[in-house]
Amino acid sequence: MDELIGKLFMIGLPSHEVDDPTKRVLESVKPGSIILFKRNIKSRKQITTFIESIAKFLGYKPLMAIDQEGGIVTRLTEGFSMAPSAMGLAMSNNPDNAYTAGRIIGSEMKDVGIDWNLAPVVDINNNSDNPAIGIRSFSNNKDTVIEYASKFVLGLKESGVISCLKHFPGNGRVASDPHIDMPVLNVSKAELYKTELSPFLSINAPSWMPTHIYIPAIQSSKEPITVSKEILTDMIRGELGYKGVLLADDLNMGGVSNFYLPEELAFKTLSAGMDMLSFCDNTTKQIAAKKYLRKKIIQDKFFLEKIVKSSERIENLFLERETSNTDKNLSDFSRNRIVMDVISKESVLILKNNDNLLPLTGIDNIFAVKATRLVRVEEDIESLPLVVKKAGELLNCPVTIYRRDLTAEEADVLLSISNGKRNMIFTENAHLVQRQKIFIEKLADISLSLVLIALRDPYDADIMGVKSAICSYGYNVSQQEEILNKLINVKYIFN
Numbered sequence: 001m002d003e004l005i006g007k008l009f010m011i012g013l014p015s016h017e018v019d020d021p022t023k024r025v026l027e028s029v030k031p032g033s034i035i036l037f038k039r040n041i042k043s044r045k046q047i048t049t050f051i052e053s054i055a056k057f058l059g060y061k062p063l064m065a066i067d068q069e070g071g072i073v074t075r076l077t078e079g080f081s082m083a084p085s086a087m088g089l090a091m092s093n094n095p096d097n098a099y100t101a102g103r104i105i106g107s108e109m110k111d112v113g114i115d116w117n118l119a120p121v122v123d124i125n126n127n128s129d130n131p132a133i134g135i136r137s138f139s140n141n142k143d144t145v146i147e148y149a150s151k152f153v154l155g156l157k158e159s160g161v162i163s164c165l166k167h168f169p170g171n172g173r174v175a176s177d178p179h180i181d182m183p184v185l186n187v188s189k190a191e192l193y194k195t196e197l198s199p200f201l202s203i204n205a206p207s208w209m210p211t212h213i214y215i216p217a218i219q220s221s222k223e224p225i226t227v228s229k230e231i232l233t234d235m236i237r238g239e240l241g242y243k244g245v246l247l248a249d250d251l252n253m254g255g256v257s258n259f260y261l262p263e264e265l266a267f268k269t270l271s272a273g274m275d276m277l278s279f280c281d282n283t284t285k286q287i288a289a290k291k292y293l294r295k296k297i298i299q300d301k302f303f304l305e306k307i308v309k310s311s312e313r314i315e316n317l318f319l320e321r322e323t324s325n326t327d328k329n330l331s332d333f334s335r336n337r338i339v340m341d342v343i344s345k346e347s348v349l350i351l352k353n354n355d356n357l358l359p360l361t362g363i364d365n366i367f368a369v370k371a372t373r374l375v376r377v378e379e380d381i382e383s384l385p386l387v388v389k390k391a392g393e394l395l396n397c398p399v400t401i402y403r404r405d406l407t408a409e410e411a412d413v414l415l416s417i418s419n420g421k422r423n424m425i426f427t428e429n430a431h432l433v434q435r436q437k438i439f440i441e442k443l444a445d446i447s448l449s450l451v452l453i454a455l456r457d458p459y460d461a462d463i464m465g466v467k468s469a470i471c472s473y474g475y476n477v478s479q480q481e482e483i484l485n486k487l488i489n490v491k492y493i494f495n
Contacts, residue, residue: 005293006030007311008270010065010247012280016040018053025283026058029290032314033063033116035280037075044079044112051113063162063317065116068105071135071474072456073119080108081333081340085135086121087458088347088473090148097343098138098148102155104336109161111333115321116162118209118247120149122199123172131432132177134457135473140172142198150203160324162317165203167211167249168236169225170196178212178255182224185215192218200240206320207245208236210274212255224256227265232273245313246273250280263292271303275310344478350486351458354467357449359489365418366392366399367443368426369406369436371455371475385455386494387480388426394488404433411439415446423447424487431459441465453483 010033015022034054041047055061066075071085083089083101090098102120109117124145125137138148153163167178169192174183187196192215200208210232212224218235225231226248236242251257251265260268266277266289279286297304350358368388384401392399400414423443430436444450444465454460454471461469470486472479477494484492 001297002294003030004307004311005290005297007032007314008276008293008307009033009286009290010035010063010276010278011286012037013040014281014283016042016046016050018050018057021283023057025286026054028287030058031062032276033065035065035067035118035278036114037280041075047076047112047114061113063116063321064114065118066109066114067118068109068114069119069121069136070101070105071476073136076108076112079333081105081336082344082476082478083340084344084347084476084479085474086138086148086152087125087135088479089152089343090138090144091349091471091473092343092346094346095147095151097346098151099155100339101343102152103159104155104340106156106159106161108333108336110159114161116164116207116317117156118164118166119156120152120163120165121167122146122149122165122203123167123170124195124199125172126195127173127175128457128459129175129432130172131175131429132179133172134429137172142195146199146202149199153203153205157324160321162207162320163205164207164209164247165200165205166209167213168200168208168246169210169213169215169231170199171211171213172196174213178224178249178253180254181258182255183213185213187215187217189218197240200242205244206317207247208242209247209249210236211249212253223259226251226256226274227260227268227272229272232269237273243313245275245317247276248274248278250278252280252282252285262289265289266293267296267303270307270310273306275313341478344476345482345485347474348470348472348479348482348486350469351454351461351471352467352469355449357451357468358470358486360395360424360451360487362422363395363397363424363451364421365423366395366397366426367414367418367423368399368401369404369428369430370401371428372404385426385475385480386477387453387475387483390484390492390494391424391487394484394490394492404428404436406433406435406439408435411435411442414439415442418443419446420448422449424451424453426453426455427460428454428456429460430454431457431463437463451487453487 009031011031070083121136125140138145156163176183262285441464452469455475458471
């Protein structure tokens with residue numbers, strides 16, 4: 001019984017080694033899956049050793065999972081091939097790039113012992129103000145999402161890695177982040193089937209990830225679909241006929257944890273029809289939820305029957321892992337990096353060149369935002385991309401850094417040094433920050449010329465007055481090299 005309950009858990013671990021706190025939670029929960037984050041990863045060799053140590057301690061190997069989407073949600077970095085974001089892959093205008101990226105990502109995961117990629121994102125990015133999706137989505141067009149996500153899933157499968165479509169029923173249209181609070185998706189059932197559900201119904205994948213969202217048109221109670229029997233059982237199992245594993249989006253997220261205690265939440269979501277719980281951190285919550293479920297099973301025969309069915313579906317993922325065939329030739333990391341480098345560079349595009357400024361012959365000022373963590377699914381970052389400094393050196397002009405929370409006073413200072421000058425600005429989702437938008441509009445108005453480099457979402461290029469723009473849909477090293485090439489026709493290689 002203890003093992004049966006444990007199989008329903010995906011948990012995150014507190015360390016990068018099997019230390020005493022890690023042993024305690026592993027022994028208490030006996031998880032069916034473990035999700036890895038940056039805090040668990042130091043090197044390729046360390047990951048392999050860590051996973052082997054977990055399996056040795058438990059006496060079995062859990063399903064090892066990770067968010068390796070590509071782009072801004074990439075956990076495996078040092079020593080691994082860096083894929084562009086989903087939108088970057090689609091903007092390369094070559095569906096085979098999505099297949100190749102999936103195959104390389106999967107092969108490198110499999111090489112270190114990771115079995116389950118919690119990807120691809122199949123949300124349709126039909127709201128440019130959505131802070132949580134953006135370039136994580138392949139497109140605002142459902143057919144493009146289906147085409148490229150299908151290729152990505154196929155690449156993962158052929159590398160021996162399990163895929164997971166997320167975030168059911170579709171998180172692209174909302175304007176809030178379920179990591180913080182519960183978004184409301186205001187669409188009719190007919191529109192939901194026509195748009196959001198299309199990728200889920202079109203792509204064959206062994207697991208789906210329902211997220212913490214409320215859909216008034218099809219739910220009788222205002223609650224996240226992750227605890228809704230109407231959605232998880234009646235709709236997904238009944239209407240849609242899906243037979244794969246339903247993995248809950250992280251149950252620590254505000255979109256669901258704001259309303260329920262972790263023990264209650266674990267019971268409610270499994271009772272509603274979820275197969276696997278995910279608590280990505282907090283060992284206290286993980287252990288408490290396991291103890292609570294053990295008590296509920298003794299009290300509730302119907303609940304026991306439900307989790308037995310869930311356990312059988314999860315067992316199919318273990319079976320898929322054991323029977324998958326992996327081509328060892330795919331684990332050529334040096335070759336993989338060369339291939340992914342080409343794909344990444346194909347994702348960098350000149351979106352506008354109305355004044356024929358590109359490639360540049362000269363510039364007077366460079367302004368650049370310091371890259372920061374925008375949503376909680378990303379790892380903590382605060383950095384200045386290498387391309388900013390190198391552009392300043394090659395163009396022999398000053399670089400001025402501004403913060404995401406740029407004040408009106410700070411904007412006025414920057415505008416005072418740019419009036420009538422040839423200016424360049426590096427942005428990261430400036431369209432979501434009103435003060436940055438206003439600053440860029442004013443900068444475009446007073447500049448002799450202005451080139452905007454959107455390091456993330458392409459919507460920055462639509463800010464009023466911008467006539468010349470490059471978008472990289474992310475900023476891995478290869479993409480940064482290609483930005484320089486597009487800017488000044490220099491094929492610079494970063495060391």
